[in-house]
Every structure is written in C-alpha cells, then in structure tokens.
Amino acid sequence: MNNKLIGFIPINAILMIITIVYFNNQNSSGLANDVIFSCFLICIGTVVYLNSSKISASKWFIILIYITAWILLLLNGPSRIFFGLSRILMSLAPIVLFIFFVHFTNIPRKRLYKKCCVSLWISGFLTLIALLSFNEYLSYCLFIHLLFAIFYCIYLSFKYKSKQRKILSRYQTILNLAMLVSLLPFIITHTFLRKFLSEEVQLYSIYTFVALPIVVGYILINRNELQIGINYRFLAKIALITLGEVAIFIIFCIYVTDLSLIQSLLILFVVSIIYFSSLLIQRHFSTQQLYIVNQTKEKLEKERLEILQRITYDSYLSTLSNLINQFIQKTISLNGTLIIWKENHQSFILEQSGVFEHLSLKKYNQNQLKSTLHTITFGQKQYFSFPLKYKNIVNGWLIIGQKLNKEKFTPEDINKITILADTICEILKTTEILHGNQQRYIQLPSIKYDEYLNITLVQKVEEIRRNFALYLHDDILQSILAVKNMTESLVTPQKDTQQLIITTFQDLNKSIREKMFDIYPSTLSDLGLYQSISIMCEKLKREAVHQPHLKIRLEAEPLLEVDNKLQYTIFRTVKELLQNAIKHAQANEIRISLNMLNNRILIIDVIDDGKGFDIAADLEKNRYTNHIGLLTIKQEINDLQGEFTIKNNMESGTHIQIRIPMKGNE
Incomplete structure (x- = not known):
C-alpha cells in the first residue's frame, strides 16, 4: 500500500459529497438510488485497490469504478454542464475498461495491444464529439464504442489463449462473461428494446454493472491476490477522528463565518487538495534529494576503488603474463612468444619475448590474424598463430616462434599448444570477468x-x-x-x-x-536470472519424485533486468521459498511471478495451492525451527530496504510476496 496513491480517495469522497449536496438542493429526481449504487461501487473499488497485489491492474480498476460512479451521479445534474461532463466520462470508460482487462489478465502489451488502444482512442474521440452534440441518434455511437471495447477484450483473450496457463484462460473467460452480463443489458435496453421498455427499466439497466467488480474480487480471492488484512480497530479510530475534525470544521464555517454547507465543503475540498499535493511534492523532492546524495557518495567511492583496483588489476595481468610465458617455455622451448589480447574491441600486446620483443601492433598488419589455426608472416619468416577462444568467441591470439633446436613442429606439438592456448584463454578471460564483476559490485x-x-x-x-x-x-x-x-x-x-x-x-x-x-549458479552471468530460475525449477521438479503431479509455473519476462549485485540474492530467495513449498505445502501447483514496476521495484510472488500455516501461532509457541528459512529471508529482505509479506490462507495455500527496490547497476 506504500506505493499506492491513496490521497485521491478522500479528495474524491469530499468532491462527491459536495456534488450530492448540491444536486439534492436542486431537487434532482432519482438521485437517492444512484447515490446508493455509486457509493457501493466506490466501496468495492477502494477495497480492491487497497488490498490487491496487482498494483497496475488495481489502479485501472479503481479508475473504471470511479468513472462509472461519477457518470451515474452527474446524470442527475440540473444543467447540461453536468450532462456534458458525464458524456466526456462515457467516452473514456470503454478505453479504461479495455486497459484494465489487459493488465488484469496479463495479456502481453505488444504491437497488437497498441493497435487496439489507438483504435479505441479514435473511437472514443468520435464518440465524444457525437455525445457532446446532444443529438439523440448520434448518442448510439456510445454503444458502438462499448461493443468495440468488449470485442477487443474477447479477441485478445482468444489470440493469446494458447500462450497462457489453463487457469489464467479460465479467469479470462469468467471476466469476459462478467463484462457481457454487466454491459449487454444496458446496451440492449437502450437500443433494440428501447421502444418496448419503460424509461425506468432503461435507467436501472446500468445497475447490472455491479457484476463486474464482484467477479473481479472473486477472481482475486481465488488467485490469492486479494488478502484483506485490515486492523479494523485502528481504522475505526482514524475514521472517527477524521469525521470529528470535518464536523467541527463544517460547524465552524456554518455558524461562525455564515457560510453554507456547499461553501464549507468546497473549502474543505480545496484544503484537502492542497494538503495531499504538498505531501506528494514533498515526497518527490525528498526522494530526489536522497537519490542525489546517495549517487554522489557511491560515485566518489566508486572512483576511489576503481583507481585502486585498476592498479591492482594491471599488476596482476603483468605477473600472470610472465607466468604464462614461463609455462610455455617449460612445455616447448621456443625462440619467442607473443600474446595479443582483445579488451573492449581493442587489441593490445599482453606478453612478447624473443623474436617478437620489438614488435609493434601499429606497424603490424593485424588482418593476418584469423579465427582459426594458421601461419602469419613476420620479418620474412612464418609463425604459427593460435586463436584464443572463449565460448567460440576469439579474445586474442597466441603466436609462437620456432623451436630452439630448429626442428619442425609435429602434430603432437600442435595439439599440445592448442590445449595450452585454450587454457591461457580460460585463465585470462576468467580474470577479466572477475575484474568486471568486482567493478560492478562497488558500492557504499x-x-x-x-x-x-x-x-x-x-x-x-x-x-x-x-x-x-x-x-x-x-x-x-x-x-x-x-x-x-x-x-x-x-x-x-x-x-x-x-x-x-x-x-x-x-x-x-x-x-x-x-x-x-x-x-553458485554460473548461469546467472551467462544466461541471466530468468533462465537460471527456469533451470532451477526444472531441477527441483525432477528431484520431487514423491510429488509426480507437481506443477511449477514461472511467470516473468525472459529479458527481466535486475541489479547484478542482487541476482544471486533473488535466485537464492526464490529457491528457498520454492523448496519450502515443495517440502511442506503438499501443493499441486506452485506459481512464481517476477514483475518489475515502473518505479524499479521488483515484485516476487510465490503462490501455492497446498495447505497453509499459521506462522504467528508457531512463533508464539516458540517453534522457530519450523520457519527459520522464512525468518532468515525476511531479515535479509529488510536489510535491502525491501518488504516481506505472507498472505496466508489455511484453505487455499500460501502467498508470499517480496518487494525489493532496485538501485541500478554500477
């Protein structure tokens, strides 16, 4: 909840109260029913938003619910200004519905999604023009716009059905049916059955929209993504204090300053906007200042360590090249050796001796160097050049002189030197990788x-x-x-x-x-975090011979990028949680989800459908050994300024969520 903007909730509530009071003073008919239904929608939307782990989807959901509530409320307005505002929201509602559906069902937001969005925005703009004309026949554009949004949702569901898990496809189908149940009665009663139904039935047909938020809540509960862990006593105290302060403020405005109720609420609304805006601005600038200070400290320390390590690295390379040359001479006596190494796409001489003592790469034709064993010409003599390959990529060359005894090289000699070249490349490349890793790990x-x-x-x-x-x-x-x-x-x-x-x-x-x-999985540096976790999941699934029907699902972007210094920590954490679930949960399916938010916070969800547990009760009974792994993970996540949450359901499994802020690779 810390990363959700909750300030707009009381602001919206105050503005809605002002609107309701104003409309009531204007004796708007049918206001009471719409107010009750709007408040019901807002309560559902707010609860889902505050308690859902799907931050992006819950954001669009509460926007959709609030838009719908405001449309119902504004249609009771006493003038065309309010009708115009409601029609603007009507043109936006189908677009928000489509975006929410895509985020909620994890449909890939790729080229097809963007095309659908552009089409809906064009449709929304044309619908807005038609609605603001207040022409009865042009108002049918709204229903076409709604049908477009529903069609795109169903179309994308079928398009990506084969690429998603069976359970996710089932939830998509349920949500599609909920949209049809919510919106088709409204569309049909206002189009095909308009002449056959009373105006009252047509007005109440929109109330079927309540099916959508109810189904969304049902799906979230079933997916362990809606866990309402609220301290009701604390909230009640806060609510009473807030209502008391608001009541005192309104009484003061009405009886002391002779302001009306509407005027008092407007002042309260403005004050709330100013207050929450100042909090947002303050939080933004505080975060920026903290970030700048930390970056400056890290940069200074990084520069200091880089200078120190560069000196150490160069000295180490010099010593290493001398040892390599001695090793070559002990293997085969030669009249000279030359090692050319590539670093950052530039070649330099790492070691030269004997006949190659005075060679300079500036005067030497480097086009002679090939990716296979061959001979090169230097000083009117030919010498063997062995490519130094690491993972089939040429990183340099080993060029050898002639034997001191003037004998020719035998196939056995060539084989020895080839193995020697591979060993040299392995040593040098490993040294280079270690040095690169050290530089990335510099931090203060x-x-x-x-x-x-x-x-x-x-x-x-x-x-x-x-x-x-x-x-x-x-x-x-x-x-x-x-x-x-x-x-x-x-x-x-x-x-x-x-x-x-x-x-x-x-x-x-x-x-x-x-x-x-x-x-320590070397695949982290070679293949990345996603592939390493995928390999680990397959390995643990094979080892779980007592659970042959166990399914382990990994949901993450294959190109997911996290800080290098956190890769192993994340890998080890996921492995520990997965092993715990396999060992204790007796689950049929375990789902692992990794999702990077726009504010560079990594969300890790590990969800199983096995038997849950009560960690609080265990800790009260001093059964620490049952959860020592979880307690260790929690401590480590706290040290990283992250969050560790257990959303436990004794009947439907366990949902562990971890949030880790990324600080960027150094």
Missing part, C-alpha cells in the same frame, strides 16, 4: 551497523560460494577434462578399460557441474 551502503554486519556476512558467504564454484570450474574440472582428453588420445589395445575411464570422467564432470549449480 548507507545503513545501520547491524544491517551492515548482516549484509557483510551474506556477501562473504556468497563470495566463498562463488570462489569455490570458480575453483571447481577452473581447476578441478579443467584437470578432469585434460586427463579425459589425454586418455582419449592414447593408443592402447585395452579399449574397454579406456572407455570405462572416459565414461567415469564424463560422469564425474556431470556430477561436479550439478553441484556447482547448487553452490
């Missing part, structure tokens, strides 16, 4: 000391996991693969034994890689 946290200790501990554990995974990858796995390759190249009559050794190495390689994924 502005937090409390205990929070700093918690984050430091988590980061230390994460670093140990990452380093151990890199050790397994760079040392153990490479050694295993090297021995496996040498075993494959052996010429031996004992083929069965050779094949057994090779198979053993393959199984060992697979086992270590699976363990590496559990310790």
